[in-house]
Amino acid sequence: MSGSRTWDVVVIGAGMVGAACAHHAAAAGLRVAVVDRGPVACGTTGAGEGNLLVSDKEPGPELDLAMLSLRLWHGLAEELGRDVVEFEAKGGLVVASSPDELLGLKRLMAGQLDCGVGAEEVPAKQLRELEPHLAPGLVGGVLYPPDAQVQPALAAAHLLRGSGALTLFTGTEVTGVDLGADGAVRGVRTARAGTLACGAVVNAAGTWGGHIAELAGSSLPVLPRRGFVLVTEPLPRLVRHKVYAADYVADVASGSAELQSSAVVEGTAAGPVLIGASRERVGFDRTLAVPVLRRLAAQAVALFPVLAGVRTLRAYRGFRPYLPDRLPAIGRDPRVPGLYHACGHEGAGIGLAPATGLILAQLLCGERPELDITAFDPGRFAPHDAREAR
Incomplete structure (x- = not known):
């Protein structure tokens, strides 16, 4: 299949973080496409234990993100079905x-x-x-x-399935990000589905987040x-x-x-x-x-x-997906207008996904984020950080 179709946002990555970003963006009324080179939850999400933890986080921005996310998880568990996603508030x-x-x-x-x-x-x-x-x-x-657990692959799959205004492309590798004359995002090129025209891209590619950033002409030192x-x-x-x-x-x-x-x-x-x-x-x-x-x-x-x-x-x-300061990258890329990052959550991505998705959707809609996301700013890393991290 080839050709060009248009969405408001293309989310790259069909793991838990990408699913949460797509879910909240679709709920906000945006037309969303999700692209992954493999099936849903084929990366870190499918290899996770499904932990939703506040216990292992020191006071600071990550704990604030975790507390918001845990509140959102309770709502999602009711929406998707606690038994369906094996949600357990077991402590x-x-x-x-x-x-x-x-x-x-x-x-x-x-x-x-x-x-x-x-x-x-x-x-x-x-x-x-x-x-x-x-x-x-x-x-x-x-x-x-407060600590809880879900079955992460089930949760990601049902979150994507339940998002109405969403198109899912699995088995579809991203080969490039198109930029306009002004340097802003205009679309995503894929080997299988052609070009997906869009006004914004969310990089939720997990451990491959650095590669996606490079395709868009930016950098992020994800390891x-x-x-x-x-x-x-x-x-x-x-x-x-x-x-x-x-x-x-x-x-x-x-x-x-x-x-x-x-x-x-x-x-x-x-x-x-x-x-x-x-x-x-x-x-x-x-x-x-x-x-x-x-x-x-x-x-x-x-x-x-x-x-x-x-x-x-x-x-x-x-x-x-590890970043040098052990905090995720959440927000706008300072070098490429229309590029957003939602990756680098290391081992906490399942737990932090709902809050990350909500914040990204708010940014995409021009709204003020639920939390102060200064500490998660993707621009905190200098361009050479990505080269040195390899």
Whole structure:
């Protein structure tokens, strides 16, 4: 199929962030096309655990974005059907194995409470009331009732399906972005669907966000950060919350390129237990790293000894879209009029997607964004940052 058709906005990327951008833009009355070189949720979204977290975020702009997004998620869950997208407001439990770790958790919680996050300290003797199968010897923790989970691929698919004024092009690679004589966006070129004429482009291409920026004559230093998840056989509900060790918070905040892993364990509505989380910058190397999987399994068993005899059915991996300051790029590109960015959310894209989509739709409609997005300004990176990041 070829030719030229016209939309108000073309969203590049049919993952959770792209789906949320398209959903809110269509709800605002814009004509929207979504383009992805693969199927829906074929990238980071399809390899995610579906976490909707405030617990792992320090006070600041990302926490503000997460709190808005979590409120929006509750509305989306009702709209799409909680069972349909496997939405569970199950809460998160962060546990400490030493007094120093517990002190760090308390400090983080104090700042979060000042921002309006719901959280409460859990003494050591009460941990196993919340999670009966936790290992003994933990010194305490913090419970975050707001933390939740969805099945990310289902959520993205149903969000796109439910957006009426939207055209979806899957299996359609973007080969270029057309600019007018004034340097502004005029359309998106594709190998399969021809040229999609539009007045605006939203770059929601995840780990490929830097490539899309280059096609449009701009730059964004997005890098892939590989992670693995283990999936167990279906089980009775052994793990009630999302449970993770205190060092996971430090891993999330770290910009290290080296391998980092910490125990993250959670049950699912379907039965299997998901075990993570690892992070490392190895480019787009998809090698199945067995030592990493063994390390994740050992950390999970240390946290939940009952898992020692459980079978692992599979492991999957994906790439988190990482930016050097560990904040997403959300907003207008300063160099290319009509180009907008919604990428670089690293491991928080599922949770942050609804607020990102709402903000992008507001910008596209010329409205004031719901939040101050100064910290997410794509222009905060100098053009040479993208070259140095490779």
